[in-house]
Amino acid sequence: NAGVTQTPKFRILKIGQSMTLQCAQDMNHNYMYWYRQDPGMGLKLIYYSVGAGITDKGEVPNGYNVSRSTTEDFPLRLELAAPSQTSVYFCASTLATGSNQPQHFGDGTRLSIL
Amino acid sequence: AQKITQTQPGMFVQEKEAVTLDCTYDTSDQSYGLFWYKQPSSGEMIFLIYQGSYDEQNATEGRYSLNFQKARKSANLVISASQLGDSAMYFCAMREGLIGSQGNLIFGKGTKLSVKP
Numbered sequence: 001n002a003g004v005t006q007t008p009k010f011r012i013l014k015i016g017q018s019m020t021l022q023c024a025q026d027m028n029h030n031y032m033y034w035y036r037q038d039p040g041m042g043l044k045l046i047y048y049s050v051g052a053g054i055t056d057k058g059e060v061p062n063g064y065n066v067s068r069s070t071t072e073d074f075p076l077r078l079e080l081a082a083p084s085q086t087s088v089y090f091c092a093s094t095l096a097t098g099s100n101q102p103q104h105f106g107d108g109t110r111l112s113i114l
Numbered sequence: 115a116q117k118i119t120q121t122q123p124g125m126f127v128q129e130k131e132a133v134t135l136d137c138t139y140d141t142s143d144q145s146y147g148l149f150w151y152k153q154p155s156s157g158e159m160i161f162l163i164y165q166g167s168y169d170e171q172n173a174t175e176g177r178y179s180l181n182f183q184k185a186r187k188s189a190n191l192v193i194s195a196s197q198l199g200d201s202a203m204y205f206c207a208m209r210e211g212l213i214g215s216q217g218n219l220i221f222g223k224g225t226k227l228s229v230k231p
Contacts, residue, residue: 056216110157
């Protein structure tokens with residue numbers, strides 16, 4: 001059972017570089033989310049998607065973009081990386097909202113911007 | 115306004131004893147869900163337990179139980195018979211709204227639990 005798969009697990013970027021964090025789930029979940037976790041803090045929502053072709057901003061979307069062309073994949077794009085984007089990024093998915101269905105998380109991507 | 119408050123940055127508990135991790139929340143919604151996640155040092159987020167706002171009984175999952183006091187807006191996690199493997203960060207999270215909501219979780223800052231042998 002793969003669940004939610006994130007790649008890469010670790011990455012170091014230089015300021016101004018760009019990259020895409022990959023997220024894929026094999027549970028046929030419509031709802032997918034990107035969170036970031038800064039040291040000593042809880043997770044904050046960057047973007048979310050309620051289905052293929054539909055995305056929307058969360059609490060901290062600046063500096064990021066997403067797309068959702070398929071149910072399975074929800075990549076997160078960083079353009080012009082900045083030191084403030086150094087964080088651990090989690091992708092999550094859930095079957096349904098408004099119920100006891102938990103969000104299933106990937107193992108995270110640890111990103112450092114130097 | 116902070117919606118999830120975890121007031122204990124760190125907690126210690128002796129192995130085999132019970133421990134309570136505090137969580138208070140703030141919402142104007144009548145329908146919401148409360149979740150607890152465990153994050154070990156390896157970094158993954160592990161779902162532990164769920165409590166719905168309309169659930170009349172406190173949720174239980176094995177050694178985990180949730181002390182839900184709706185009027186006080188608290189949802190404390192109780193871990194019974196602590197084990198060394200319980201040492202981790204614990205996050206309380208809330209999902210507001212019912213079906214049709216975006217379903218994202220709002221997280222507290224977490225409590226670091228250390229179990230002493």
